Amino acid sequence: MTDKEYINPYKIFNGVWLPLGLLERTELSQGAKLCYALLCKYAxxxxxxxxxQETIAKDIGIKKRQTIKYIHELVNNKLIEVEKFGKKQTNRYWFLMHTWLEDSLRKSIKRSALKHTSHSALKHTSIVRESFKENHNTKDLLSENKFSDAQTLNSSSKSKRIKPKIDYQTQITAELQKFGTLKNLVENFIAVAASRNKTGAISESRYLSLLCQLSAVLTATGDEVIFKEALLEVIVKGVDNINYLKKVIESQKQKKTRKEANDDARFSFLKGHQKTGGGVQTSIAEPKHS
Incomplete structure (x- = not known):
């Protein structure tokens, strides 16, 4: 007779859920992953x-400053966007489309119909009662909320009628223009990504996501020439991985730094050699007359 008691965890626990696409990423800390899962719970x-932030910290069992650190990590990886409303109201968090999430989203879409709503339209609607209750504990409601139940109920019917579609094409065109002379090269990179699919095409959401990531990499690089050379290298190799592009850029930067250091050293050597009169002088002696 054993004193061990067994349970069957199948569908009995309430908790948080984390997409496998994020769980597998080594770029994210475990704390940031857990923070993302908590935010999903409150969506x-x-x-x-x-x-x-106090609620998130309490749920995870960490201090507030650690929560802020994890939120910044999610923002820096372009997984969420933070909308601030001042000291008396909590921040609002929006979840961004990301290439890491595509496989998870593709499977989820098969299970349920997704309703796309634009970011700008949602900003002008009040929060529905269900969302309001999910996002706040009693303390939050007393100290930070400015929405009354009456306002929330009156706005719920209006917000449900608003179902605008995301205009990806306009955003894609706008993002492409930002690359200027690099536009054609960027489109070639997207073509490499599309060639990986059986259909040879790429979804508009993925297209936009890649453009945004490339734009961020270009800004972080701060050198258009290095970015261009690195992007050309990954295209020639048939690679569509943004992280690989970053590694190539870092390698190009190191090569440039070494070259500049060598050039400076060579210039200093030649300049110093000239000052000391060090140089090879040749003379032709006149023949002696007998």
Missing amino acids: GENGACYPS
């Missing part, structure tokens, strides 16, 4: 959530 019908 309401409109796709946004706004728990206080």
